Amino acid sequence: MTSVDTTINRIAKGAAGSTCDSDLSKGPWVFDLRAAQTYGPGASVADSIPASSPRQGQLPQAYQTASPEELEERILRAKAALGDRVVVLGHFYQRDEVIRFADFVGDSFQLARAAKDRPDAEAIVFCGVHFMAETADLLSGSDQSVILPNLAAGCSMADMANIDQVEDCWDQLVEQLGTEPDADGRVPVIPVTYMNSSAALKGFCGRNGGIVCTSSNAATVLEWAFERARRVLFFPDQHLGRNTAKAMGVPLELMPLWNPRKELGGMTEQECVDSRVILWHGFCSVHKRFTTAQIEQARAEYPDVRVIVHPECPMPVVDAADESGSTDYIAKAIAAAEPGSTFAIGTEINLVQRLASQNPQHTIFCLDPVICPCSTMYRIHPGYLAWVLERLVAGEVVNQINVGNDVAEPARLALERMLAAKP
Numbered sequence: 001m002t003s004v005d006t007t008i009n010r011i012a013k014g015a016a017g018s019t020c021d022s023d024l025s026k027g028p029w030v031f032d033l034r035a036a037q038t039y040g041p042g043a044s045v046a047d048s049i050p051a052s053s054p055r056q057g058q059l060p061q062a063y064q065t066a067s068p069e070e071l072e073e074r075i076l077r078a079k080a081a082l083g084d085r086v087v088v089l090g091h092f093y094q095r096d097e098v099i100r101f102a103d104f105v106g107d108s109f110q111l112a113r114a115a116k117d118r119p120d121a122e123a124i125v126f127c128g129v130h131f132m133a134e135t136a137d138l139l140s141g142s143d144q145s146v147i148l149p150n151l152a153a154g155c156s157m158a159d160m161a162n163i164d165q166v167e168d169c170w171d172q173l174v175e176q177l178g179t180e181p182d183a184d185g186r187v188p189v190i191p192v193t194y195m196n197s198s199a200a201l202k203g204f205c206g207r208n209g210g211i212v213c214t215s216s217n218a219a220t221v222l223e224w225a226f227e228r229a230r231r232v233l234f235f236p237d238q239h240l241g242r243n244t245a246k247a248m249g250v251p252l253e254l255m256p257l258w259n260p261r262k263e264l265g266g267m268t269e270q271e272c273v274d275s276r277v278i279l280w281h282g283f284c285s286v287h288k289r290f291t292t293a294q295i296e297q298a299r300a301e302y303p304d305v306r307v308i309v310h311p312e313c314p315m316p317v318v319d320a321a322d323e324s325g326s327t328d329y330i331a332k333a334i335a336a337a338e339p340g341s342t343f344a345i346g347t348e349i350n351l352v353q354r355l356a357s358q359n360p361q362h363t364i365f366c367l368d369p370v371i372c373p374c375s376t377m378y379r380i381h382p383g384y385l386a387w388v389l390e391r392l393v394a395g396e397v398v399n400q401i402n403v404g405n406d407v408a409e410p411a412r413l414a415l416e417r418m419l420a421a422k423p
């Protein structure tokens with residue numbers, strides 16, 4: 001199967017098929033220098049970029065104009081020169097043209113742990129997005145440098161909750177609910193942040209008795225939190241929070257949304273008091289694209305289809321699917337299925353197409369017929385990888401992601417609580 005990049009380039013030249021944005025066929029450097037308020041082409045194009053987000057400077061011209069073959073040769077030469085001094089990590093949603101150079105491929109937490117398992121590497125080149133590189137920095141050694149090849153590779157979902165907004169929300173909740181434990185020793189509220197959040201928010205959770213979760217362990221983490229608190233403040237992804245808590249039996253009416261632009265998040269005082277899970281008004285623009293109509297279409301075309309979606313999808317989509325689970329869950333379900341199975345998958349297109357080519361014994365397709373990758377993940381291109389690696393060979397660390405100690409220590413505490421939480 002051809003890669004997503006190749007397909008997009010063919011469509012841009014007039015071949016059959018559709019993409020959400022024909023600008024996807026341009027190099028990301030075209031967008032790095034624009035003073036745009038929103039992300040570049042791809043699923044997050046309409047999401048706003050916080051003013052504080054790091055911006056990528058000009059990628060040297062030689063990397064912009066190099067052919068794919070030249071970039072491949074330069075990357076392989078630099079990796080060979082660096083040997084064990086460097087480890088390249090690639091997220092599941094990364095384009096194939098980058099993934100082929102990765103030493104490890106996985107989800108954000110698997111990659112952070114891979115970074116931790118390579119204490120010999122001086123540099124960790126993280127081909128993912130900003131919060132993932134921060135997590136790798138939290139878990140790697142203080143003498144290791146974590147590098148994000150393009151600083152403009154943020155995550156629009158992570159950006160939907162910033163530390164000032166969350167601190168303000170917390171102050172309002174404390175004012176409404178107090179801090180006194182009840183007769184069972186449970187505090188009024190515990191903060192839970194999804195892994196897809198800034199290190200500052202993980203640090204906030206560490207400082208306030210809270211915890212981090214991933215899409216694989218969200219139910220275990222919520223159970224941990226309910227043992228200690230009467231309610232949970234869950235950020236930034238409302239859909240993961242709602243889908244997980246609903247499956248655990250929490251009624252929807254006890255899961256109000258927190259809108260950071262409104263007083264008390266837009267809740268009434270009674271809704272706040274009655275709540276079990278307060279959901280931050282955040283979402284992933286990639287997973288928001290999946291619809292129940294797409295599932296109906298897949299079932300009409302393939303009556304035996306098994307529909308698996310990511311829990312970042314909206315609740316009606318998760319409810320209409322056969323299963324929901326993390327990227328790791330999806331990959332394992334496909335690997336374990338009887339040959340000849342048909343899967344319709346609701347997650348990022350690069351992973352779906354890779355799973356399809358790695359599992360030719362099955363029919364695997366993306367629920368969304370329009371090719372629309374994660375905008376920010378797409379900001380990593382082989383040109384940036386070649387640049388950061390060649391700078392390393394020259395003895396220069398560029399695009400280093402460094403989490404300060406004041407944030408790192410409590411953030412690690414919140415991550416350690418997650419690792420210690422048991423089902």
Ligand code: SF4
Nearest residue numbers: 155156157284286374
């Ligand atoms: S797929 Fe969604 S959550 Fe993941 S990096 Fe992209 S915008 Fe963020």
